[in-house]
Each structure stands twice: as C-alpha cells, then as structure tokens.
Amino acid sequence: MRIVASIRRRIEDGELVPGDRVPSTREIARDWGVALATATKALTTLRLEGLVEARPRIGTVVAATTPARPPRASSRPAPAAERELTLDRIVRTAVDMADAEGLAALSMRGVAARLGVAAMSPYRYVPSKEDLVLLMAEAAFGEQGYPADAPQEWRPRVELGARTLWALYRRHPWLAQLGSLTRPLLVPNLMVHGEWMLSALDGHGLDPVTLFDIHVLLYSHVQGLAVHLEWEAHAAASTGQTDDQWMDSRAPALRSLAESGRFPTFTKVVGSFGDGYDMQLDALFEFGLRALLDGLTSIVDAADGTGAAGTAKSGRR
Known part of the structure; x- marks a missing residue:
C-alpha cells in the first residue's frame, strides 16, 4: 500500500501525466526491495482504482482519464464470479502480463496477485511456471489459423x-x-x-x-x-x-x-x-x-x- 500511495501521489501531483510510463514490476521490486508478486499487486491496485492501464509492449502507463478521487478497495468479499479460478483465466492473465511486461516479469505469484487469489492457488491448476509458459504458447499460437479457401500455389x-x-x-x-x-x-x-x-x-x-x-x-x-x-x-x-x-x-x-x-x-x-x-x-x-x-x-x-x-x-x- 505504501508503493500504491507513492505512485498515486505522483499522479495526483502531476509528476506523472496521462500516457507516462509508471515503474514496471521489475523496477518496483528493485527500488522497494519487494518480491515481483508484491510489485504486481501494487500495479493491479492502481489499475482497479482507474489510475493506470496496461498497454502491450509499452508497459503500465497513467490512464488517459483518471478519477478525481480514486476509490479504495472494498473490504467486502469479491463476488463469487470474480473469485472463481479456472485454468483458462490463469493462462490468459499470464499472457496479458507477458505481453505488457515481458516474459522475465512473469511469475506464478505475480499471476496470483493479478487474479486476486492466494499465492498458491494457481498451482492447483498448473504445476510450475515452465508448464504455464507452454500453455501460454499453445494459447497464443492458436489465436490465428488458416482459411479453407487459401491459394493452392x-x-x-x-x-x-x-x-x-x-x-x-x-x-x-x-x-x-x-x-x-x-x-x-x-x-x-x-x-x-x-x-x-x-x-x-x-x-x-x-x-x-x-x-x-x-x-x-x-x-x-x-x-x-x-x-x-x-x-x-x-x-x-x-x-x-x-x-x-x-x-x-x-x-x-x-x-x-x-x-x-x-x-x-x-x-x-x-x-x-x-x-x-x-x-x-x-x-x-x-x-x-x-x-x-x-x-x-x-x-x-x-x-x-x-x-x-x-x-x-x-x-x-
């Protein structure tokens, strides 16, 4: 929450303006001496507040329009639909993270933090990061196929x-x-x-x-x-x-x-x-x-x- 407060203050003071990159998960982990999962959770909180947004191959940037008073996370439990964890959600979340931050920033704990679940929850569906990466590759390569009426030459x-x-x-x-x-x-x-x-x-x-x-x-x-x-x-x-x-x-x-x-x-x-x-x-x-x-x-x-x-x-x- 101290990381969140620090970045939020920089946005509210105009030090970071819409479109500016905010510190990446790697930079936060290095500068604050925290785990990548903690850094990911900080950026996720800022996204939920509407202050930042992820842009593929750029990273996390200040959102184009930010709320005047960022809402604080509710202490009430999330709805059941949000808490439901599936292998597809894990893989898609991991793909989104790799797209935005690069493969080096990906970790099982980081995926859990992005999903808002316990750190060990993804391991119920996939045994390791290496297995997760293979599932990510399978999903990504499957996004585009070939038409039945393609040229014969x-x-x-x-x-x-x-x-x-x-x-x-x-x-x-x-x-x-x-x-x-x-x-x-x-x-x-x-x-x-x-x-x-x-x-x-x-x-x-x-x-x-x-x-x-x-x-x-x-x-x-x-x-x-x-x-x-x-x-x-x-x-x-x-x-x-x-x-x-x-x-x-x-x-x-x-x-x-x-x-x-x-x-x-x-x-x-x-x-x-x-x-x-x-x-x-x-x-x-x-x-x-x-x-x-x-x-x-x-x-x-x-x-x-x-x-x-x-x-x-x-x-x-």
Whole structure:
C-alpha cells in the first residue's frame, strides 16, 4: 500500500501525466526491495482504482482519464464470479502480463496477485511456471489459423504462413524467446503452422530433407527477426531509452569508428544515410521473405520439373 500511495501521489501531483510510463514490476521490486508478486499487486491496485492501464509492449502507463478521487478497495468479499479460478483465466492473465511486461516479469505469484487469489492457488491448476509458459504458447499460437479457401500455389501459401507467424510474434513478442532451431518448442498449435508450411511445399518433387531444410530456413527467418522485438522492449524498459535515443547516445563511438579509416565501406554507406538508418523490422521481414522465396523458386521449380533445370535434384546429401 505504501508503493500504491507513492505512485498515486505522483499522479495526483502531476509528476506523472496521462500516457507516462509508471515503474514496471521489475523496477518496483528493485527500488522497494519487494518480491515481483508484491510489485504486481501494487500495479493491479492502481489499475482497479482507474489510475493506470496496461498497454502491450509499452508497459503500465497513467490512464488517459483518471478519477478525481480514486476509490479504495472494498473490504467486502469479491463476488463469487470474480473469485472463481479456472485454468483458462490463469493462462490468459499470464499472457496479458507477458505481453505488457515481458516474459522475465512473469511469475506464478505475480499471476496470483493479478487474479486476486492466494499465492498458491494457481498451482492447483498448473504445476510450475515452465508448464504455464507452454500453455501460454499453445494459447497464443492458436489465436490465428488458416482459411479453407487459401491459394493452392506453393508460394502464396508459404507467404501466408510466414506472415501469419510474424503477426503472432508481433502480438506476443515473448513467443520468439521460447525455443531455438536445435531445441524447438513442441506444442500442437505451433505444429499447425509448421504443418501448413510443409504442406505448401509438399508434392513438388522435393526430397524430404530438402523440403524440411526449406521449412526450417523460412521459420528461422521469421523467428530470427522476431527475437529482437522482445529484446528491444526489454532494453527500452531497463534503460528508459528508445532505440533512437540509444543510438544518439552512442554517436561519439560511431563517429570514432568512422574516422579511424579502418572501415571505409562502412563509413561510406553509413555516411550516405543523411538522417540515419531507420531500421524497421516489418520492412526487413518482408524484404527477407521476398529474397528467400525468389531464391527458393528455382529449387522448387527444378524439383517439380517446371524449371530450366528439368528434374534436377538437390543432390546435396
């Protein structure tokens, strides 16, 4: 309650105005020396008072309109419907927390605090945080599927699959952190997207190894770019700087590299940007996808017998 009172006072005094970020759960835990669950409970209380709101990938900010006199929590028991705990509520709450604060801020106690239940209550439904994360991934990957009347040609189908995955990673950036290419995340709803991509490439004469290599290559393009979504959000939260502000603070180091004379091509290219290089992950995703598919077209066409190489096979292995 002291944490709540401190942040409430900063809002009421105008130190924090609508749209300003309030301290995150990690910052509160660090600055006040409390557990993440306590920090989460403080932010939850402020949300119930209407003073703050959670915005995905930004964090918790001062609400656009705040009540003149924030209502205090009632001492009466919550209605039975609010007290009812289900696995679906636990998973959805955990997804919302990871979307707003990042996966590192997620804890079982924090989820319990957000739900307003005892710290050990979620364990009746899910045995550990690791199990909860798998359920979160299953729910998130299941939010978007594929139409029955999708194009039959392999390239439009692959494009649809890649863009669907990218949209899900955009919506839930923490998803890209959960599995590597060598140790993939094995949940049914992610397999749905893999099945779509494999079926798009199947039937074109590709040997199984080449077909699966192409699938892995395409997935690595999507996931490899998507990991930076969560990294950037975490860096912005921990440093308080946007990526542009961070780059501006590194201008002397960049200038020193350019003026050293050791990297003439780098200096020429970077010096031609004018206002600087604007890295846009969405544009890079589309550019890379197009380049990959342009290169893969000759391989698929050759295997299919429609390209200039006839029925040539990869023969790589």
